[in-house]
Amino acid sequence: MKSLPNIQKLLRSLHEETRHGAIQALRDRLLPEICDLLFFAMADESWRVRKEAVDVFVAANPDEAAIDGLLELLRNEDNAGLRNSAAEAVSRIGTRAAKSLQALAQDKDEDVRKFIIDVMGIIGSPDFVPTLLVSLGDPDVNVASAAAEHLGNIGDERAVPDLIKAIVDNDAVFFRFSALTALSKFTSHLPVPSEIIRLAEQNILQKSVYDCLGSIGDDAVIPILLEGFRSRKKSCRNSAIKSWYRIFSRSRGTVRLKLQEDLQSHSGSDLVPILIDSFDLQDIALSEAITTLLGIIGDIRGAEALLKAFSCERISGSALASLKCLGSHGVNHLISLYPSCEESGRCAICTVVGQIGYRDGDVVRKGLDDSSDQVKLCALKAAGKLGLTDCIPGVVKLLEENDAELRAAVISCLCSLACFHRGAIQEVARRLEGSDQSEQRLEAVILNAALGDNERLELLLKDENAFVRQAAVTAIGKQRIASGSSVLLMALVDEDVEVRIAAAEAIGKVGDAEAIPYLVLALNDDDCWVQCEALKSIARIDKERIFPSIQPIFVNAKGFLLKTCLELLEAVGSRASFEQVETVLDKADGEAFSLAMSILVRQGGEWVLSNVDRLMSHPRTEVRTAWAGVLAELPPQQAKRHLIHAMKHEKDINIKTLIQDLLKGIA
Numbered sequence: 006m007k008s009l010p011n012i013q014k015l016l017r018s019l020h021e022e023t024r025h026g027a028i029q030a031l032r033d034r035l036l037p038e039i040c041d042l043l044f045f046a047m048a049d050e051s052w053r054v055r056k057e058a059v060d061v062f063v064a065a066n067p068d069e070a071a072i073d074g075l076l077e078l079l080r081n082e083d084n085a086g087l088r089n090s091a092a093e094a095v096s097r098i099g100t101r102a103a104k105s106l107q108a109l110a111q112d113k114d115e116d117v118r119k120f121i122i123d124v125m126g127i128i129g130s131p132d133f134v135p136t137l138l139v140s141l142g143d144p145d146v147n148v149a150s151a152a153a154e155h156l157g158n159i160g161d162e163r164a165v166p167d168l169i170k171a172i173v174d175n176d177a178v179f180f181r182f183s184a185l186t187a188l189s190k191f192t193s194h195l196p197v198p199s200e201i202i203r204l205a206e207q208n209i210l211q212k213s214v215y216d217c218l219g220s221i222g223d224d225a226v227i228p229i230l231l232e233g234f235r236s237r238k239k240s241c242r243n244s245a246i247k248s249w250y251r252i253f254s255r256s257r258g259t260v261r262l263k264l265q266e267d268l269q270s271h272s273g274s275d276l277v278p279i280l281i282d283s284f285d286l287q288d289i290a291l292s293e294a295i296t297t298l299l300g301i302i303g304d305i306r307g308a309e310a311l312l313k314a315f316s317c318e319r320i321s322g323s324a325l326a327s328l329k330c331l332g333s334h335g336v337n338h339l340i341s342l343y344p345s346c347e348e349s350g351r352c353a354i355c356t357v358v359g360q361i362g363y364r365d366g367d368v369v370r371k372g373l374d375d376s377s378d379q380v381k382l383c384a385l386k387a388a389g390k391l392g393l394t395d396c397i398p399g400v401v402k403l404l405e406e407n408d409a410e411l412r413a414a415v416i417s418c419l420c421s422l423a424c425f426h427r428g429a430i431q432e433v434a435r436r437l438e439g440s441d442q443s444e445q446r447l448e449a450v451i452l453n454a455a456l457g458d459n460e461r462l463e464l465l466l467k468d469e470n471a472f473v474r475q476a477a478v479t480a481i482g483k484q485r486i487a488s489g490s491s492v493l494l495m496a497l498v499d500e501d502v503e504v505r506i507a508a509a510e511a512i513g514k515v516g517d518a519e520a521i522p523y524l525v526l527a528l529n530d531d532d533c534w535v536q537c538e539a540l541k542s543i544a545r546i547d548k549e550r551i552f553p554s555i556q557p558i559f560v561n562a563k564g565f566l567l568k569t570c571l572e573l574l575e576a577v578g579s580r581a582s583f584e585q586v587e588t589v590l591d592k593a594d595g596e597a598f599s600l601a602m603s604i605l606v607r608q609g610g611e612w613v614l615s616n617v618d619r620l621m622s623h624p625r626t627e628v629r630t631a632w633a634g635v636l637a638e639l640p641p642q643q644a645k646r647h648l649i650h651a652m653k654h655e656k657d658i659n660i661k662t663l664i665q666d667l668l669k670g671i672a
Contacts, residue, residue: 021054027046028058047062069104076095076105096124115143118145129158134159134161142175146177146179151183157187165193171184188217194223197218212244219244219249223256230249231245234280247290271302272303283295286314286316300328300331303331308331308339311353315328316350339354354368355368355369358391373403382411385415416451419452431456434452438461463492471501471504479511481493481515497523509524514542520542521546525543540555541573571586574604583608590602591625602631621633633648648667652665
């Protein structure tokens, strides 16, 4: 092991690696022994040596005396590396250095005060807020400005009134810039003094004032922000626009309505071109603000900017809302722009036409014939919403496409149009029924369901493809037509399990009591999901039949089937059904056991009390453990009495300990 004198000698070596190794050799030594050597190394010309010295010092868990010594290094005016190393070390020590830092915050040396304030800011603890507030009044503008900056970074709302007062009192431009920037990071909304608002008249502070007003101002500062929209400096205009939007977004409904009315008066003015010129998708916050503003104003000159906004996923919703605000006159203008628009713009136009109910088939037909699948999708939605039956040929033509998403949209559109032109959609459904592709026959099921054509659905129940049969079964169930019950009974014995599951569920929706015997037979199915759906359908059709139906399968029921049985037994609500639930406590584990416990507990304290002795003497420790917790939820006196009685007879040490802990927690 190297001695301290040797290490001290090595620290003066001309070779960086030697000095670095010497610092590493100081690790795990007591800090009082090596403190001076570390301070010496913090002044080294090599940043690697300085960093190693800082690491060793921080790792040594310095006490208050060592921290005081470290802070004295900040007074060194000749070595910036030493001062920076000391600042880094104390910032890493964090709030443990708070007392020493606060003591130096009023030091006579302004450079030391500045370093101290900066270190407090780096640590970022709210504990430093009182000291930083005092430093706002520091005679040195650099110290006061640093205090303001770090108060903003810490974000403690207590600082807002003091920052406002300091801006009014301190007329130094540099300080005001720092304090205004700090205020722009807060969310406290206080009356803003006129002295601060007037600072917007100074070009150098204008942007900072607008940012500040957007953070802490209310609707009273809106007029000055509207003036800022016309600022000659683009950065100031953008700040004013974003701040207006921030205030608008957080204002109450009545205030927002007033702001909207005021803004609408600018329709046709030079304000709209200013907003359009400022629109920039590289700045999402600005783009969102302008998108909303253009929608409120409702000037069609903003249409192209709104179409660009729609192309941005983050603000597409706002863009759509604003486009809809342009009204029918605006939509005519949008339609005129369609040929020259990019893909996203054409999507937006089709979407707006559909959502505002503008019955113009021309632009929708153009959309259906567009080269872009995304535009086609939007046009399909519009055609369906508007009930444009004259677009049916164009919609049907898209069935030739192989894209699954597009075909699904086509079928959805045709379903929407079924109530407007039943014959045309029936014709499409017949064509799809005869296809040799199962996917198209599946689409026929969807169309026939929309048409309510039960006869065609029954024919599709005989399809060779299981997915088609399953879809037909589900569709018949949704129709809730009693005549469909007989064909569903055939599906109940289908070779495909998914079809049988769908049939069991659909029969319950149809509600035919004559189907119950068949559902009872389905309880013998090899698949537990068929059994579960059969039970649920029996319960849906005739609650009185569920208890006797459960009996034959309950003994061997497991997993989801057992869970379904338990839930239905609770719904029956008879004494016999709850006695059936009790039997689960003797055989089940995990989720089924927990469910049975919950069901029994939900019957109330009277049921719990009547079963205390039996359940607290149950042979299974899991039952006794769970029941101890149930007893603890009884009224305090009852809980204590029964838990004490249970503990006297309990032999399992773990359960005894649990009961003791439960008793401690009862008032």
